Amino acid sequence: MKVIIDKMILLSEETLNFNTPLDKHWLDLDSAIILLTGKGYSIAEIPSDIQGRKNFWLSRSAIAFGIERASTGLLYQNIQPFIDELVSSAFIQTDNFNKVSDQWIYENPHYLPVLMHAIGAFSKRDLQKDIGTGTASDTGISKPVSKKLAALIDVVDKKTIPNQVQIKERIKSTTEGIVRDLVGRLLLEDFVAQALKKEKVPFLREDEYDGITGVVYDFRADFVIPEPTNPKAFIEVRKSSAGHASLYAKDKMFSAINWKGKHKDCLGIMIVEGPWTQTTLETMCKVFDYVIPVERSYEAAKKIRAYLDGDLSVRRWLIQFEIKKSE
Numbered sequence: 144m145k146v147i148i149d150k151m152i153l154l155s156e157e158t159l160n161f162n163t164p165l166d167k168h169w170l171d172l173d174s175a176i177i178l179l180t181g182k183g184y185s186i187a188e189i190p191s192d193i194q195g196r197k198n199f200w201l202s203r204s205a206i207a208f209g210i211e212r213a214s215t216g217l218l219y220q221n222i223q224p225f226i227d228e229l230v231s232s233a234f235i236q237t238d239n240f241n242k243v244s245d246q247w248i249y250e251n252p253h254y255l256p257v258l259m260h261a262i263g264a265f266s267k268r269d270l271q272k273d274i275g276t277g278t279a280s281d282t283g284i285s286k287p288v289s290k291k292l293a294a295l296i297d298v299v300d301k302k303t304i305p306n307q308v309q310i311k312e313r314i315k316s317t318t319e320g321i322v323r324d325l326v327g328r329l330l331l332e333d334f335v336a337q338a339l340k341k342e343k344v345p346f347l348r349e350d351e352y353d354g355i356t357g358v359v360y361d362f363r364a365d366f367v368i369p370e371p372t373n374p375k376a377f378i379e380v381r382k383s384s385a386g387h388a389s390l391y392a393k394d395k396m397f398s399a400i401n402w403k404g405k406h407k408d409c410l411g412i413m414i415v416e417g418p419w420t421q422t423t424l425e426t427m428c429k430v431f432d433y434v435i436p437v438e439r440s441y442e443a444a445k446k447i448r449a450y451l452d453g454d455l456s457v458r459r460w461l462i463q464f465e466i467k468k469s470e
Contacts, residue, residue: 335440
């Protein structure tokens, strides 16, 4: 994922936020995959020639570039060979599941996804019903659970076990769901983190500190720069949908007012992804110093770097907010 994010940040800069690709980008397969899957194409649809790739890009020029779609497409391409090798190796080592010992299961927990499909357990919930007490994962299976799994595969009619192609397709579907979840949670913040690192901006992520003091309450932002006791900037990263945009905007705006009211010289930056409504974006711009789409994170990082270096013109809003007891 880090390699993919680094490529996407560089591509975002070189194409002016994924808007104007150059011939060199269409020549490079990874860049072409990022650009065209970001427009909704599958990898299998991508033409091999430069003109074909340009035509595909033009034909969907009215469609907004999706950073999650783009990263997911390239990630699938890298994961698929691993899935193929995992399934093929499991079949070879067990003689098509005719020879599965509890010791083999115990020593090779990474084959659990393949073993589950051979047993007929298509989810962790199904597996838990089959094994009862005890847990199993692809990072570790206890010896008691290994014995239960060996007993389960032993009684399976081997003729009913799906073939390699079927299991690969099933695991691919499961993996796609996992990848979508991981991308949704990790990609956006990692994209911002890599942009900050590139500009040598010191920062802490949400799980690395206790909280930023505020007028009403202390809480953590997704990023604080450089540290929470004397913050010079904070960044919130949020994907939204049109149906939840207003709720998310109110929540994030109050956090910004709470922190900027306490720390007068602190920048507030909102990094957004997804279909926010125009009204909520305009409203957030009255509180946050910058409201920026995730693909332009590198520009936010440059603004923060300039502010840390003494450029006060970067700051847009000063918020006067305090709470006092009534006389």
